[in-house]
Amino acid sequence: xxxxxAPKPGRNDPCYCGSGRKYKDCHxxxxxxxxxxxxxxxxxxxxxxxxxxxxxxxxxxxDLRTAFDRYWNGRxxxxxxxxxxxxxxxxxxxxxxxxxFDYRQSDGQTLxxxxxxxxxxxxLPPLERQxxxxxxxxxxxxxxxxxxxxxxxxxxxxxxxxxxLILADSHASLRLELDEVIVGHLxxxxxxxxANQSNYxxxxxxxxxxxxxxxxxxxxxxxxxxxxxxxxxxxGWLELLRERSEIFSHFILILPTDKPDPERIQRFIAExxxxxxxx
Ligand SMILES: [Zn+2]
Numbered sequence: 062x063x064x065x066x067a068p069k070p071g072r073n074d075p076c077y078c079g080s081g082r083k084y085k086d087c088h089x090x091x092x093x094x095x096x097x098x099x100x101x102x103x104x105x106x107x108x109x110x111x112x113x114x115x116x117x118x119x120x121x122x123x124d125l126r127t128a129f130d131r132y133w134n135g136r137x138x139x140x141x142x143x144x145x146x147x148x149x150x151x152x153x154x155x156x157x158x159x160x161x162f163d164y165r166q167s168d169g170q171t172l173x174x175x176x177x178x179x180x181x182x183x184x185l186p187p188l189e190r191q192x193x194x195x196x197x198x199x200x201x202x203x204x205x206x207x208x209x210x211x212x213x214x215x216x217x218x219x220x221x222x223x224x225x226l227i228l229a230d231s232h233a234s235l236r237l238e239l240d241e242v243i244v245g246h247l248x249x250x251x252x253x254x255x256a257n258q259s260n261y262x263x264x265x266x267x268x269x270x271x272x273x274x275x276x277x278x279x280x281x282x283x284x285x286x287x288x289x290x291x292x293x294x295x296x297g298w299l300e301l302l303r304e305r306s307e308i309f310s311h312f313i314l315i316l317p318t319d320k321p322d323p324e325r326i327q328r329f330i331a332e333x334x335x336x337x338x339x340x
Contacts (some may be wrong), residue, residue, distance in 0.1 A: 204244075
């Protein structure tokens with residue numbers, strides 16, 4: 062049971078759950094324990110992400126270069142990496158997160174899955190150990206912002222699966238606008254009291270796109286999935302994204318930055334369809 066927005070009972074009032082016991086002897090304790098666990102998990106999220114990004118920074122230069130070309134699709138040279146935070150809205154940071162979560166190294170593993178495989182030999186703190194296995198399949202994905210919850214985060218919807226998600230990241234939510242599309246890495250962290258779905262937090266910065274991009278972005282993803290299924294008939298979104306989640310970066314790169322240009326987006330979708338499906 063969650064009590065978002067409900068008035069808080071006094072410590073000696075009867076508990077809201079109807080148990081007949083005082084609040085302080087019933088759900089208050091449980092809520093306090095959950096809140097401190099949530100805080101510990103949030104801290105673990107921060108330190109695990111920093112650990113993963115440090116692995117990315119230490120990666121082989123050759124791998125970083127190959128990944129860079131895939132992500133930026135020839136738009137920039139690797140030597141420009143340092144400029145991209147400025148020029149492409151945290152582009153350098155977004156690329157490093159993608160490199161860590163999505164790019165498969167020579168052994169076929171991402172840096173995240175490699176760390177998860179060696180978890181038993183590692184000296185990861187217990188809460189990071191608890192989080193890491195759930196992060197292995199996190200990939201760059203698009204989400205629509207459906208509701209802003211002041212000081213508490215936002216309700217998002219996965220643009221590919223239509224699944225609703227809670228972004229509990231109140232800090233990141235300050236930068237969100239209603240109905241916009243964000244493209245980023247959402248990691249599950251804590252599970253609210255009585256809920257069966259995790260709260261999500263943003264790992265690194267997201268790209269922010271205007272609401273009119275939602276429909277063409279979904280069409281673009283559908284074309285890629287249809288093309289991928291020619292060789293992998295049973296593939297779903299996760300199988301596609303394990304291979305080529307950089308397509309979302311390519312989509313972002315064709316978006317106009319000064320004024321809306323729906324024709325340009327439609328042309329790009331048509332070209333993609335022609336190229337991948339021959340239609
Ligand atoms: Zn109670």
